[in-house]
Amino acid sequence: MTEGSLLDHALVRLDEAAKHLNVDADVIEKLKFARETTKARLMIRMDDGSRKSFLSWRCRYDDTRGPTKGGIRFHPESTADEVEMLAFWMTFKCAVMNLPYGGGKGAVQVDPRKLSKAELERLSRAYMQAFARIIGPDRDIPAPDVYTNSMIMGWMADEYAQIVGQASPAVITGKPLALGGSLGRGDATARGGFYLVRHLADELGLKGSLRIAVQGFGNAGQHIARLLASDGHKIIAVSDSEGAVHASDGLDLDRLFAAKNSARSVTSTAGQHGHELLAGDALVGVDCDILVPSALENMIRVDNADSVKARIVLELANGPVTSEADAILEKKGIVVLPDILANAGGVTVSYFEWVQNRQGFYWQIEEIHDRLRAIMEREGRAIWDVASKKEISVRTAAYVHALGRLAEAIEAHGTQSYFDS
Numbered sequence: 001m002t003e004g005s006l007l008d009h010a011l012v013r014l015d016e017a018a019k020h021l022n023v024d025a026d027v028i029e030k031l032k033f034a035r036e037t038t039k040a041r042l043m044i045r046m047d048d049g050s051r052k053s054f055l056s057w058r059c060r061y062d063d064t065r066g067p068t069k070g071g072i073r074f075h076p077e078s079t080a081d082e083v084e085m086l087a088f089w090m091t092f093k094c095a096v097m098n099l100p101y102g103g104g105k106g107a108v109q110v111d112p113r114k115l116s117k118a119e120l121e122r123l124s125r126a127y128m129q130a131f132a133r134i135i136g137p138d139r140d141i142p143a144p145d146v147y148t149n150s151m152i153m154g155w156m157a158d159e160y161a162q163i164v165g166q167a168s169p170a171v172i173t174g175k176p177l178a179l180g181g182s183l184g185r186g187d188a189t190a191r192g193g194f195y196l197v198r199h200l201a202d203e204l205g206l207k208g209s210l211r212i213a214v215q216g217f218g219n220a221g222q223h224i225a226r227l228l229a230s231d232g233h234k235i236i237a238v239s240d241s242e243g244a245v246h247a248s249d250g251l252d253l254d255r256l257f258a259a260k261n262s263a264r265s266v267t268s269t270a271g272q273h274g275h276e277l278l279a280g281d282a283l284v285g286v287d288c289d290i291l292v293p294s295a296l297e298n299m300i301r302v303d304n305a306d307s308v309k310a311r312i313v314l315e316l317a318n319g320p321v322t323s324e325a326d327a328i329l330e331k332k333g334i335v336v337l338p339d340i341l342a343n344a345g346g347v348t349v350s351y352f353e354w355v356q357n358r359q360g361f362y363w364q365i366e367e368i369h370d371r372l373r374a375i376m377e378r379e380g381r382a383i384w385d386v387a388s389k390k391e392i393s394v395r396t397a398a399y400v401h402a403l404g405r406l407a408e409a410i411e412a413h414g415t416q417s418y419f420d421s
């Protein structure tokens, strides 16, 4: 990538969308900066008795459309800049889906795989202690992201309840069912993308059994592999942080799930069940119909975009394709179903969880799936139509779609209000 912050790179998509919509320059100016980013150093006691500190952040990027919403990432390379970029994307994602939320995100700079369960719990509780002042069911509502999960959300919800002196399940989503979590949140990110692809299959020219490559094999990656395989498609390549495996006749998914469940890499299955090892970045260039990035940002860049052979890229990860790589994929005729639409199933079911927590009445799984499918299809169709009508990429169309809603809300608040915020 060229010079500039990560957020600067993300803002390229906003500038591109603004060319296709008549919005006030003040609106664009407001959306170029995070409202507030809070930093804290979390100090915890390690199991050996020593104390260790970890940098952490929570960004409330924009709250024009409602309380800020977005996950918390635990990753050794997280930075404030990355958190702001992810929170910017959440702002647009919630607007794409017409959820009554703004965008936020949080992170701790840590490799959670190196912590014991007790250390991880102390760190999760320390995060909530540090940020409880800015978090709240009507203010900022966290959820899981990379290397965080429902267990961590449960600890954080418990810590928040202790701080405010009462149960407050709507403060955080992606919780365990026993603490007010929602049915269907576990696979929601992948399921949203799955519904989207099924709905647009004709427009995307997708027929019959398809060959799929999945980059990243955690929450998003494992669920999309399972959903697409159960729909008759072949998962021919998957990767995780240690490498990739490939089988042109289809990988043995049960073996891969078993490896991940026992904390082994997908590469541990190589040389068995017809799985062959793939070198480093090679998964991106595997000959397949749909490539599903489900790991981290900036995985498809100028240096490897040309190798992509898939016809469709389904972005379950946030920001897996750089803006420079977008241009290369577009030139090759590859359709990218962009993150702010394709992975929005996660935050949509988080919204359902928040609604259920507030009303104290819980829905059956069929209702969750029906509502998710309806919203994915409604917003996916609207964005597809904008892309076709304006002859722009699906990504730019998604930004145009969201920007229209954000502009309307910013203007409705009144100019004095937003300049003062």
Ligand SMILES: NC(=O)C1=CN([C@@H]2O[C@H](COP(=O)(O)OP(=O)(O)OC[C@H]3O[C@@H](n4cnc5c(N)ncnc54)[C@H](OP(=O)(O)O)[C@@H]3O)[C@@H](O)[C@H]2O)C=CC1
Binding pocket: 144, 145, 146, 147, 148, 189, 215, 216, 217, 218, 219, 220, 221, 239, 240, 241, 242, 265, 294, 295, 296, 297, 316, 317, 318, 319, 343, 344, 346, 347
């Ligand atoms: N969880 C959610 O609800 C949502 C997640 N997302 C996005 O989806 C993406 C994945 O999140 P999620 O599935 O929750 O995270 P997880 O922590 O569950 O899984 C992340 C996966 O990515 C793999 N990975 C890490 N680095 C690399 C690498 N360099 N190459 C290949 N694989 C790698 C990890 O490997 P290993 O197993 O070896 O550690 C792991 O399998 C992120 O971009 C996230 O922001 C978007 C919307 C909602």
Ligand SMILES: O=C(O)CCC(=O)C(=O)O
Binding pocket: 069, 070, 071, 072, 090, 093, 141, 142, 143, 144, 145, 173, 174, 318, 343, 344, 346, 347, 348, 350
């Ligand atoms: O479920 C949520 O609230 C947010 C999930 C998230 O962080 C994301 O969509 O990137």
